[in-house]
Amino acid sequence: MSAKSDNCKYQARFSYTRRNQWSGILFGIGLAAFFDETVFHQLLRWHHFYDKSTTDIGLISDGLLHSFSWFATVGGLFLFADLRRRKALWLTCWWGGVLLGTGGFQLYDGTILHKLMRIHQIRYVENVLIYDLLWNIIAVLMIIAGTILIVRIRSNKQQEETI
Amino acid sequence: MNINDHIHHGAGDLISHKDGIVPLLILSLSFLLLVVMYIFAANLSSRRYKQWPLHRTVLWSLGVMCAAAALIGPLANHAQMDFTDHMISHLLLGMLAPLLMVLAAPMTLTMLTLNVRAARRLSRLLRSRPVSILSNPIVASLLNIGGLWLLYKTDLYMAMQQNILLHVLVHIHIFLAGYLFTASLIYVDPTPHQSSFVYRAIVFVIALAGHGILSKSIYAYPPVGVPINQAEAGGMLMYYGGDAIDLVIIFILCFQWYKFTYPREFSH
Numbered sequence: 001m002s003a004k005s006d007n008c009k010y011q012a013r014f015s016y017t018r019r020n021q022w023s024g025i026l027f028g029i030g031l032a033a034f035f036d037e038t039v040f041h042q043l044l045r046w047h048h049f050y051d052k053s054t055t056d057i058g059l060i061s062d063g064l065l066h067s068f069s070w071f072a073t074v075g076g077l078f079l080f081a082d083l084r085r086r087k088a089l090w091l092t093c094w095w096g097g098v099l100l101g102t103g104g105f106q107l108y109d110g111t112i113l114h115k116l117m118r119i120h121q122i123r124y125v126e127n128v129l130i131y132d133l134l135w136n137i138i139a140v141l142m143i144i145a146g147t148i149l150i151v152r153i154r155s156n157k158q159q160e161e162t163i
Numbered sequence: 164m165n166i167n168d169h170i171h172h173g174a175g176d177l178i179s180h181k182d183g184i185v186p187l188l189i190l191s192l193s194f195l196l197l198v199v200m201y202i203f204a205a206n207l208s209s210r211r212y213k214q215w216p217l218h219r220t221v222l223w224s225l226g227v228m229c230a231a232a233a234l235i236g237p238l239a240n241h242a243q244m245d246f247t248d249h250m251i252s253h254l255l256l257g258m259l260a261p262l263l264m265v266l267a268a269p270m271t272l273t274m275l276t277l278n279v280r281a282a283r284r285l286s287r288l289l290r291s292r293p294v295s296i297l298s299n300p301i302v303a304s305l306l307n308i309g310g311l312w313l314l315y316k317t318d319l320y321m322a323m324q325q326n327i328l329l330h331v332l333v334h335i336h337i338f339l340a341g342y343l344f345t346a347s348l349i350y351v352d353p354t355p356h357q358s359s360f361v362y363r364a365i366v367f368v369i370a371l372a373g374h375g376i377l378s379k380s381i382y383a384y385p386p387v388g389v390p391i392n393q394a395e396a397g398g399m400l401m402y403y404g405g406d407a408i409d410l411v412i413i414f415i416l417c418f419q420w421y422k423f424t425y426p427r428e429f430s431h
Contacts, residue, residue, distance in 0.1 A: 049399060050382050059376055067371035070406065071364060071413055078417040082424065 014157055016088035021150060023079035024097020028146075030073025031098065032105035033066065046123040058117030065113070069105070096149030103142030110135040187235055194231040198224050201272065208275040215275075219267045226263030229255040230338060243324065246386075246393035250400045253337060257307075258408040261341035266415075270352035286353075295356040300363050303347035304370035307340040311374070315381055321388045344370070349415045360420045367416065371409050378402035 013020070040047040054062075083089040110132060114121060122131040201223045205215040232238055233256035241248040270289070274282050288294065296302055314320055314333060323329045346352065348363050358366075382398030385391050 049402075050379055054383075059379055060372075063372040063376035063379070064368070066375050067368050067409075070371070070410055071368050074410070074413045074417050075364070078421050082421060085425070 012086060012088040013090045014160070016083060016086065017090065017093060017153070017157060019079060019088070020083060020090045020093040021097040021100075023076050023083060024094040024099075025076075025101035025104075026072040026079065026097075027076030028098035028101020028103075029105045030069050030076055030101075032102040032109075033069030034073060036109065040122070048120045048124070050120070054120070055117050058113065061117060062113060065105075065108075072101075090153070092149055093153050096146045096153065099142045099146030099149065101146075103139045103144075103146060106139035107136060107143065110139055190235055191231070194227050194235075197227050201267070201269070204272050204276040208272060212275060215272065219272075222263045223267035223269065226260045226267060229263060230260035233260070234334065246389045246397040247400060250397040250404070254401070254404045254408065256334065257311075257337040257341035258405065261338065261345045262408060262411060264342065265345045265349065265351055268351045274353075286355075289353075290355045297343060298347050298354070298356055300347045300358055300366040300370075303340070303343045304366055304373070306336075307344040308370050308373040308377070310336055310340050312377055315377065315386045318387055320386045324388070345412065348412055349419060360416070360423070363416065367409075367413070371405070374405045374409075375402055378405065 036047070041049070080089070080094070083094075110122075114132070121128050122135055125131075202220060205220050209215045233242075233252035238248060238252055238255075242252040243249070270285075274285065277285060297306075314323070319329075319333070323333050346354075347358075348367055350357065378398045378401040380398075381401065382395050385394030389397070
């Protein structure tokens with residue numbers, strides 16, 4: 001392929017880096033919420049619909065996050081479709097966003113919602129600490145992986161632009 | 164026998180038996196009339212202009228059927244005795260029927276059917292200040308979700324079961340507010356006062372959250388006169404049923420954004 005068309009291809013991608021990232025983050029948040037609902041609430045039945053010790057602010061925060069996650073899933077995917085039709089899709093960047101969104105949601109869910117606001121626990125067993133640790137460590141790992149992907153792309157982009 | 168059961172049975176008699184067949188007949192006929200009028204207008208418009216899409220007629224008929232099922236027949240009778248059935252009928256009347264009917268573009272069809280002078284008057288009405296305030300997404304959400312909070316978090320639900328006039332008014336409000344809410348978010352009919360996509364998205368997320376929080380609150384603290392097991396089942400139904408219907412609205416809203424951003428940014 002000629003260098004010119006290659007250049008054009010990257011131009012579109014470069015001018016939409018942020019949109020790639022946001023599409024990934026939104027979809028990641030939605031994915032984490034969807035996974036939480038289907039696997040932990042419905043299939044395993046570890047999570048409860050409502051827990052007597054839930055605070056009011058917890059109920060409000062849970063409600064907002066739940067409705068936002070539906071919007072994020074659909075909106076993120078439409079942004080993905082929008083990037084494709086503009087030929088500006090950058091999958092590495094998108095996946096970085098997905099990891100950030102999923103990890104961020106899980107960390108917020110695992111610390112603020114489960115522990116601080118006591119919306120419900122991961123599982124109603126004696127040794128819930130192990131579940132909490134595992135839950136939050138996985139979340140942090142996903143955030144780190146997502147950050148690495150995005151930082152690498154940023155420096156890549158800067159290099160390309162200086163050339 | 165539980166006092167709540169007694170009240171609910173009393174309300175069951177309120178519409179279906181004591182007052183006889185006349186109100187039911189009037190209600191059924193008006194629903195039938197809504198469908199017949201739409202089909203008549205669709206035929207008229209197809210003959211005068213281009214073919215009115217069949218799927219809109221189907222959507223309208225389904226929407227009217229949903230509203231009818233919530234108000235007359237076995238489900239409506241059960242709804243006065245059982246809170247879970249009440250919630251099914253409210254999902255039909257306040258969410259599904261309005262969504263289907265908004266998608267049928269009744270205002271566009273009315274405009275095509277009316278003569279020029281009447282159509283102008285109608286479009287002036289649609290552009291008027293009161294309509295612009297009512298069709299603002301925030302106002303529409305407050306009327307819709309705020310109305311539900313009043314119904315389930317005050318004694319209104321209990322009072323509605325004992326007073327026929329209140330019962331009718333609450334149901335009219337639930338349908339109209341549901342329609343207004345849907346129409347303020349997705350633009351199918353011509354909408355003179357349009358809000359930006361982001362604005363509608365933010366309002367919608369907050370409104371849907373209000374709906375979800377109310378559902379969980381009903382689950383945790385049952386409304387006056389509702390047994391706990393029915394409140395739990397009804398609350399969960401409201402939560403997940405509301406999600407399902409609102410997901411369709413989210414999809415249409417995002418799809419409209421997707422189509423809207425295409426031609427403008429590609430033309431230059």
